[in-house]
Amino acid sequence: MAYWDQEKECMPREELEKIQLRRLKEIVFRVYAFVPAYKEKMDQAGIKPDDINKLEDIKNLPFTTKQDLRDNYPFGLFATPMSEVIRIHSSSGTTGKPTVVGYTRRDIEIWAELMARALSSAGATKRSVIQNSYGYGLFTGGLGVHYGAERLGASVIPSSGGNTKRQIMLMQDFGTTELTCTPSYALFMHEVMQEMGVKPADLKIKAGVFGAEPWSENMRREIENKLEIDAYDIYGLSEIIGPGVAIECNAKSGLHIAEDHFLAEIIDPISGQVLEDGNEGELVITTITKEALPLIRYRTRDLSSLNREECECGRTHARMGKVLGRSDDMVIIRGVNVFPSMVESVLLDIPGVEPYYLLVVDRKDNLDFLEVQVEISEKLFSDEVRKLEELGTLINKELESALGIGVKVRLVEPKSIERSEGKARRVIDKRKI
Amino acid sequence: MAKQISVFLENKAGRLSHVTRVLGEADINIRALSIADTSDFGILRIIVNDPEKAYTILKEAGFTVSETEVIAVQVPDSPGGLARVLEQMSEESLNIEYLYAFLGSSEDDALVIFKVEDFEKARSTFKEKGIKFLDEKLLYKL
Numbered sequence: 001m002a003y004w005d006q007e008k009e010c011m012p013r014e015e016l017e018k019i020q021l022r023r024l025k026e027i028v029f030r031v032y033a034f035v036p037a038y039k040e041k042m043d044q045a046g047i048k049p050d051d052i053n054k055l056e057d058i059k060n061l062p063f064t065t066k067q068d069l070r071d072n073y074p075f076g077l078f079a080t081p082m083s084e085v086i087r088i089h090s091s092s093g094t095t096g097k098p099t100v101v102g103y104t105r106r107d108i109e110i111w112a113e114l115m116a117r118a119l120s121s122a123g124a125t126k127r128s129v130i131q132n133s134y135g136y137g138l139f140t141g142g143l144g145v146h147y148g149a150e151r152l153g154a155s156v157i158p159s160s161g162g163n164t165k166r167q168i169m170l171m172q173d174f175g176t177t178e179l180t181c182t183p184s185y186a187l188f189m190h191e192v193m194q195e196m197g198v199k200p201a202d203l204k205i206k207a208g209v210f211g212a213e214p215w216s217e218n219m220r221r222e223i224e225n226k227l228e229i230d231a232y233d234i235y236g237l238s239e240i241i242g243p244g245v246a247i248e249c250n251a252k253s254g255l256h257i258a259e260d261h262f263l264a265e266i267i268d269p270i271s272g273q274v275l276e277d278g279n280e281g282e283l284v285i286t287t288i289t290k291e292a293l294p295l296i297r298y299r300t301r302d303l304s305s306l307n308r309e310e311c312e313c314g315r316t317h318a319r320m321g322k323v324l325g326r327s328d329d330m331v332i333i334r335g336v337n338v339f340p341s342m343v344e345s346v347l348l349d350i351p352g353v354e355p356y357y358l359l360v361v362d363r364k365d366n367l368d369f370l371e372v373q374v375e376i377s378e379k380l381f382s383d384e385v386r387k388l389e390e391l392g393t394l395i396n397k398e399l400e401s402a403l404g405i406g407v408k409v410r411l412v413e414p415k416s417i418e419r420s421e422g423k424a425r426r427v428i429d430k431r432k433i
Numbered sequence: 434m435a436k437q438i439s440v441f442l443e444n445k446a447g448r449l450s451h452v453t454r455v456l457g458e459a460d461i462n463i464r465a466l467s468i469a470d471t472s473d474f475g476i477l478r479i480i481v482n483d484p485e486k487a488y489t490i491l492k493e494a495g496f497t498v499s500e501t502e503v504i505a506v507q508v509p510d511s512p513g514g515l516a517r518v519l520e521q522m523s524e525e526s527l528n529i530e531y532l533y534a535f536l537g538s539s540e541d542d543a544l545v546i547f548k549v550e551d552f553e554k555a556r557s558t559f560k561e562k563g564i565k566f567l568d569e570k571l572l573y574k575l
Contacts, residue, residue, distance in 0.1 A: 381439075385469045
């Protein structure tokens with residue numbers, strides 16, 4: 001078992017909780033003193049920093065949402081002067097004003113440490129050649145992984161996203177041992193490999209660290225079989241720090257949250273009540289060491305669960321379940337919540353179906369319709385209409401029984417669904433346009 | 434026996450013209466064609482002068498393609514000609530998946546492309562009943 005920092009990763013929980021409480025108190029003091037928006041929120045909620053005496057008291061603190069970041073655009077929630085901020089990242093802002101995050105030198109250090117932990121957990125070492133195909137730039141994926149891989153001492157190929165043929169050439173020529181990118185891009189790379197006649201068995205790649213979008217267990221199987229690697233899920237979001245908030249170990253049964261830096265809770269997304277471990281709900285994270293942008297009870301919109309039981313890998317940090325979906329990815333169709341990951345899981349259970357699909361939601365005569373477009377693969381194609389229609393009916397039946405709503409399945413030509421070099425677009429909601 | 438090329442087509446404007454343009458540019462001549470369609474997609478079935486090349490070219494162009502074994506049956510080009518052949522097939526319980534006409538003829542006969550369930554049985558039945566079918570090499574040259 002390879003740990004990056006065994007002392008911290010395997011710390012007895014009692015000791016860990018002491019550190020967490022000390023850090024939580026500090027951070028609450030700090031935001032109350034330095035961030036007017038937090039002082040206002042806490043005053044409104046009638047809570048003072050002195051009221052935090054045990055870890056459970058966290059539930060009395062107000063939540064922070066993406067909207068708070070937008071309302072204080074760009075730097076209003078920063079707790080340090082700009083002279084201390086050495087890096088700024090930002091979201092793309094496709095759904096409104098971008099959210100802006102800042103890092104002090106120490107924040108960047110901690111981030112690199114956490115990413116080194118994450119890469120080690122996926123089996124990477126200083127002898128690894130890590131091809132980092134997350135986008136470099138304002139997006140935290142590229143630089144986050146990059147600093148961690150350097151901290152680890154591995155050889156980093158900063159290939160960023162895009163130019164897929166060149167990515168595969170680099171993989172061959174530089175002997176890439178670990179690949180980091182979004183899971184959908186990993187599958188697209190495999191497609192291009194096939195076109196180029198490159199066999200995964202001839203490559204040195206052993207593992208991949210995939211994240212930045214929800215992906216199902218079936219997708220993991222698909223990636224592992226096709227690329228002949230171990231696929232690890234990594235979790236993070238720029239508001240909290242970027243990639244490295246949580247990472248799978250080789251038990252692959254949940255992602256260890258770096259609990260010495262982040263406190264995690266699962267809440268009921270509607271009532272806001274904290275749920276017991278094991279229940280599914282919205283993940284809420286408090287950063288307890290961040291300097292530039294500390295966030296108290298940040299609502300991630302990611303749906304997951306928590307497990308604080310001991311893991312076979314020896315790490316004591318709590319595990320979050322694989323993210324099932326984002327509440328903003330979720331589409332509500334006739335009152336039923338539908339996640340792209342549910343559709344993906346159903347499709348990949350049908351032999352021969354490729355994980356390229358698109359959900360199109362539309363409204364006709366005040367009724368919502370879900371169309372699921374599925375690419376027809378060579379394996380599934382038949383020259384007989386009857387057989388293709390049977391396939392369509394089968395997919396339809398499976399989807400309807402899994403989702404609980406009527407679905408129209410449309411078989412489409414291969415490669416007609418847009419391939420992504422970053423986060424895949426899975427839903428087109430025409431109701432909003 | 435002959436090779437038919439089958440292509441999956443989404444029900445979208447311009448798809449059929451795209452396939453035919455790709456074939457035309459590769460100097461491939463279409464000798465017979467039929468389209469099976471549903472509301473969402475269609476299957477284009479063609480007999481061409483060079484099936485292997487057509488298969489490769491279409492695959493490279495990104496289409497979903499398959500090769501299917503079919504039989505080009507010579508049917509007397511006179512009233513009742515096809516009916517007689519079909520009756521003989523039905524007597525032997527030979528199931529037909531689909532059939533379509535060829536755009537040319539062989540001697541005095543019309544040509545009809547048959548996709549049957551059981552090839553071997555079809556072949557022996559045709560021989561037994563004296564139903565003529567065309568060798569694929571001759572077919573591609575027509």
